[in-house]
Amino acid sequence: MSTDGLTPADGRAGTFLSVRDLSVEFLSEGMTLRAINGVDFDLHLGETLCFLGESGSGKTVTMRALVQLLPPTARIGGTVLLDGVDVLALDADRLRAIRGTQVSMIFQEPMTALDPVFTVGHQIAEVVVWHEGISWSTGRARALEMLELVQVPSARRRLDAYPHELSGGLRQRVMIALALSCRPKLLLADEPTTALDATVQIQILLLLRELQRELGMATIFVTHDLGVACEISDRVAVMYAGRFVETGAMAEVIDAPRHPYTIGLLNSTVHAGSERGKLAPIPGAPPDLLDMPPGCAFGPRCPRVVAACRERVPDLEELAPGRSARCPRTGIPDG
Amino acid sequence: MNATPATADPPARAATDPHGDGRPILSVSGLRKYFRLRGGSGGVGPAYVQAVDGISFTVATGETLGVVGESGCGKSTTARLLMRLIEPDDGEMLLDGRDVGGRDGMSLRTLRRNVQMVFQDSYSSLNPRHTMAEEVSFGLAARGVRRAEARRRAAEVLEFVGLEPAIFADRYPHELSGGQRQRVNVARALALNPRLLLLDEAVSSLDKSVEAQVLNLLIEIKERLGLTYVFISHDLNVVRFISDRVLVMYLGKVVEIGPVDKVYGHPGHPYTRALIASRLSMDPRRRIDAPPVAGDLPSPINPPSGCRFRTRCPLAEPVCASVDPVLDRFGAEPAHLAACHALVPGSGHGQAPERGAGTALETGGSRR
Secondary structure (H helix, E strand, O other), X not given: OOOXXXXXXXXXXXXXXXXXXXXXXXXXXXXEEEEEEEEEEEEEOOOEEXXXXXXXXXXHHHHHHHOOOOOOOEEEEEEEEEOOEEXXXXXXXXXXXXXXXXXXXXXXXXXXXXOOOOOHHHHHHHHHHHHHOOOHHHHHHHHHHHHHHOOOOOHHHHOOOOHHHOOHHHHHHHHHHHHHOOOOOEEEEEOOOOOOOHHHHHHHHXXXXXXXXXXXXXXXXXXXXXXXXXXXXXXXEEEEOOEEEEEEEHHXXXXXXXXXXXXXXXXXOOOOOOOOOOOOOOOOOOOOOXXXXXXXXXXXXXXOOOHHHHOOOOOOEEXXXXXXXXXXXXXXXXX | OOOXXXXXXXXXXXXXXXXXXXXXXXXXXXXXXXXXXXXXXXXXXXXEEXXXXXXXXXXXXOOEEEEEOOOXXXXXXXXXXXXXXXXXXXXXXXXXXXXXXXXXXXXHHHHHHHEEEEOOOXXXXXXXXXXXXXXXXXXXXXXXXXXXXXXXXXXXXXXXXXXXXXXXXXXXXXXXXXXXHHHHHHHHHHOOOOOEEEEEOOOOOOOHHHHHHHHHHHHHHHHHHOOEEEEEEOOHHHHXXXXXXXXXXXXXXXXXXXXXXXHHHOOOOHHHHHHHHOXXXXXXXXXXXXOOOOOOOOOOOOOOOOOOXXXXXXXXXXXXXXXXXXXXXXXXXOOOEXXXXXXXOOOXXXXXXXXXXXXXXXXXXXXX
């Protein structure tokens, strides 16, 4: 497949996605839950940014807010410029036109994201027919091309398979084919390998890496798994309680984490090199978003906390170009 | 939340190793469970899911045996068989050398006083209408312990797992975080003073920072109470971290078993090698370039003949389809076994070591 004249993966053709002061509130029963508080970032074509965080950190809500895929109780603030277009100002029809063609999304659970009563070939063809106004036979040819692109074995036969007839790994490949069928420039991936077995997970990660290089897309990848983040992303934004707490190149953040939460997360993760014996977990649990502590949300669990941390939320300060942390005490050793 | 149960007295615990000589606490041979499917296979006769197909292993007193494998490999069915939550179709199970079940065997009541289980889903495994004290004392009450005594014991065990009884005893499951609920599940399992805990994906649905807390708790209570663990997980890094020995399952069969360092350092079976190589590096400069194994797991309904891994195996030869490989020693370590024709002299596999020339001692070390 051609790259449609897009910039190569390592190109810096300027910002494709620009997000400023993004916030999301959910209103229910008279209460306001602030899920996202002021997220800013830029993304270039060919680049993969990972939102890394634990449950409730806001990583999925942030991603869904970019294309307004949130329930009606959500109130989204800030600006999202996609190739210069203000996505949050679009009406329903124009939103539908960019979903699939400009931006596409893949989900954790392909079984619930695919329609059980249509064959996978039909589902892919439908998207192309709808968006590009081509005939069903051309749509079906595109579906076959897409299944081959995502390396589904015996692709021609699989066109007429229903989702339940496929294994988990093949279903995830089909969902990727569906998402890429109109050649989007931005791919949003929400934990797409979390439900897969280890030997299948690595196949899908390698496929996504290869497709991204080939198609030159910008990708946002949501995960809770540090190993997955290291395998796929160029840059990472670590999230905690609805905010970025640390950002930077993946390797730099892994080598020299600066925010105490990132440090704690790395110390809590059992990896191939973990010594037998004790881990150093972060004490306590993440805060209740309806009952946030004053000041820094990580304060109650933080080994470096001082009185000033409780007074106001620290700013995301730039430590070096492309590298930032939301902690005024990054230079202070733990102890 | 207090991360360590440092202050509480350990629950009363008699000698955990009645023989004091590391004899197996649990010994299983030929355990088999097929589930019949409604509607059949579309062909002739009923279809069966061959969930666990004739597995054998022992668990030594005081050790942690890790059980690892992917979905459909039978690891959770194995745990349920060991607890007798489901009845095996065939096979023998000895606890402390005594037969479990059967006419003259150990009663299930005795089995479950000695063996307890912690499940993956901390929420659905607690009764939503029980307070934590009621939940933890339920098993004691069912065994005739007086109410006041059972409640006192519940408080003791809650404190032991790091939950202050004054705060948590009267709370309901929905008032607790995931990590706290999993501590309650551990407390409930400990209330009856078991000697063997079956941990079925017990930390798998927890966030990493909480998972580490619960892993530390499990390690600590095992040391303090002298328990034995069977730790079932799909997470290869966690299994390596916590286990003394590891058992690798694939489609209802044991493909490899051995000391943790041997299985991870010198895996014998091609499936184990692929599984170990699928672990992500946590280093963006050391990414994986090619998938260690292609394809998905086949269905356990009609598993491949002979070696069940042969459909994905890079070493597969005709003998693999016709002969079911058995667990055999293949390296210098006598406790390290794998079920692969390519490792066994005279198996008929082209890559099998020469009979006599390369004894198991030499081939084991150099293989990879």
